[in-house]
Amino acid sequence: MPYRILADATAIFHFAFVLFVAFGGLLVLRWRKLAWVHLPVAIWGALIEIANWTCPLTTYENTFRVRAGIQGYEEGFIAHHIYRLIYPPGLTRGVQLAIAIIVFVINTAVYARVFPIRRRAT
Numbered sequence: 001m002p003y004r005i006l007a008d009a010t011a012i013f014h015f016a017f018v019l020f021v022a023f024g025g026l027l028v029l030r031w032r033k034l035a036w037v038h039l040p041v042a043i044w045g046a047l048i049e050i051a052n053w054t055c056p057l058t059t060y061e062n063t064f065r066v067r068a069g070i071q072g073y074e075e076g077f078i079a080h081h082i083y084r085l086i087y088p089p090g091l092t093r094g095v096q097l098a099i100a101i102i103v104f105v106i107n108t109a110v111y112a113r114v115f116p117i118r119r120r121a122t
Helices: 002-030 032-051 056-067 077-086 093-114
Strands: none
Touching: 002 032, 002 056, 002 093, 032 093
């Protein structure tokens, strides 16, 4: 029972992490200091997605699921949970990279607005 709770809690945290990576920049519009948390999280999330790494949270969730007697999953967290919710079947690596680029562009635009580069007068 405790491992099932840990698996579910890890999945919920992982989902919140993914949402924060994708949309946390919008929170920075309101709370500028949140950039200190969001920027490294967004970079980490982008690296995992672009490099096709396995997120440690996926490993933890699978470990907890197996110890709880529930079957783990081979694909990553996003493929297992999120794709089924928001992406159509047959998602390709190219579409996955396009989504990562779109998230990057949106967050870059938000950060450019929040922290504009000012040129010094000569």
